[in-house]
Amino acid sequence: MKVTRRTVLSATALAAATTLALTACGSGSEPAASSAAKPSSSAPASDATLSVWVDSNRAPVLKEAAAEFTASSGVKVDLVIKDFGKIQEDFLRQVPSGKGPDITIGAHDWLGNLVKNGVVQPVELGDKVNDFQEVTIDAMSYDGKVYGVPYSTENLALLRNTELADKAPESFDDMVKAGKDSGAKYPFLVQVGTEGDPFHMYPFQMSFGTPVFGQNAEGGYDPSKLELGNAGGEKFATWLAKQGKAGLFNTNIDADIAKEKFNAGESPFFITGPWNVEDAQKAGIKLAVDPIPSAGGEPAAPFVGVQGFFVSSKTENLLAASEFLTNYIGTEAVQTKLYEAGKRPPANKAAFEAASQDELVSSFGQVAADGVPMPNIPEMNAVWEFWGVAEADIITGKAKDPVKRWNDMAKQVESAISK
Structure with a gap:
């Protein structure tokens, strides 16, 4: 899945809308999670069938893994190919009625919404939790429980x-x-766009010591600890205004323009993700992948997106679903094949080690290890709504007082979260 700010915004807006719709359909007295039916814990019958939602890119790998699983267990696997962008909405709508799949592919930042609506359940990884990179387990965790098997x-x-x-x-x-x-036309390139792009600005923001949220005792994000308005945030806003005035950040540079200019050799540096590597190589650019440099003195930690698989709270084949995920999808062999299909660093440590023979993959993975999971709590929806617009106002100079504009944004977010 190509991660851009547009992708993030559409996903979070969809999540918010779906949550409201589901809440309206319920009694209103208890969250959906409290009324989710408990799945059967009995051993699956050999003639059972697992329904698995997957996108077209990953389907060939899962087809092969499913065949091996069926041959070993007798449990059939029905792969349903879905448009990745529609999976969350369909899953939220279908699971409560018992029509959804047993397993779905998904992104970790859906997790808070899925948990709050009671449509997923924790996955018991046991000692196998150590088979995965720490950042991927952190991303797939909510309220101290692991809810998914990560793969990239x-x-x-x-x-x-x-x-x-x-x-x-x-x-x-x-x-x-x-x-x-x-001597290149642009000292560096990064997409900003007319509405701002906090996803791409976040590493610089983090280098000033300003995460979005603080953490709770379990290591998860705590929506009551909004950090945007801290002293580091004010310094970041001042710095952002300075870079905008100097023309280093430009709201006229969107994703397509940044990519085009870099691939034309008009800049030595491009802040982007692995989704733009292949086209740069096709354009004849000789590439290296480096950490994003710090502007504020602290590490410029980017958001890390993690993809994985979730188990439906309504599945009647819990043991089979867990077996398929932990002993097939989570293995080095399958995750290596998923990497070969999508060219994203594997979550499985051994698979990542093998993929690291590709220097670019290794470098992206090393940056990820120092990054932070994109917040998976529902309250993140309120942040996206105000965050980028404020940054665009500061960059363009529309906001005459960047610190005030930044703090006003933080107050807007805090007010929206408290409602």
């Missing part, structure tokens, strides 16, 4: 045209200087 990571890093810049920049200022010294 996806995150921003710094693509470098090695013919224009022979080494990784050590800081944001170093990147700008190297970019200007290269």
